[in-house]
Amino acid sequence: MTHRIASERMILQRHVQNxxxxxxxxxxxxxxxxxVLVSSHNSLIRRRLGAVDPALQDNKAISLGLTAPKIDGILIRPGEVFSF
Known part of the structure; x- marks a missing residue:
C-alpha cells in the first residue's frame, strides 16, 4: 500500500511539474x-558491466518490459517533449 501511495505521489508531482x-x-x-519507421535501435538488455550487480540488469529488463507497452505508439510532434 505504501509503495502505491508513493508511486501515485510521484506521478502527480510529475504532472504538476509538466x-x-x-x-x-x-x-x-x-x-x-x-x-514509416524513422529510427530503430537494438542493444543487449542484460550484459556484463564489470563489478555491477547482475540483479540491476534483471531489474532494468523488468522495468523496460513494464514501460515499453505504455509508451508504444506515443506521437511526438514538433515542439513537444517526451520523457520517461
Whole structure:
C-alpha cells in the first residue's frame, strides 16, 4: 500500500511539474501503426558491466518490459517533449 501511495505521489508531482513548465508534453497516441519507421535501435538488455550487480540488469529488463507497452505508439510532434 505504501509503495502505491508513493508511486501515485510521484506521478502527480510529475504532472504538476509538466504543467508548471509550460512545455508541451507528448500525450497523443497513434490510432494505428504508422507507415514509416524513422529510427530503430537494438542493444543487449542484460550484459556484463564489470563489478555491477547482475540483479540491476534483471531489474532494468523488468522495468523496460513494464514501460515499453505504455509508451508504444506515443506521437511526438514538433515542439513537444517526451520523457520517461
Amino acid at each position: 504543467f508548471a513548465s509550460r512545455r508541451r508534453t507528448a500525450l497523443r497516441r497513434a490510432q494505428s501503426s504508422l507507415p
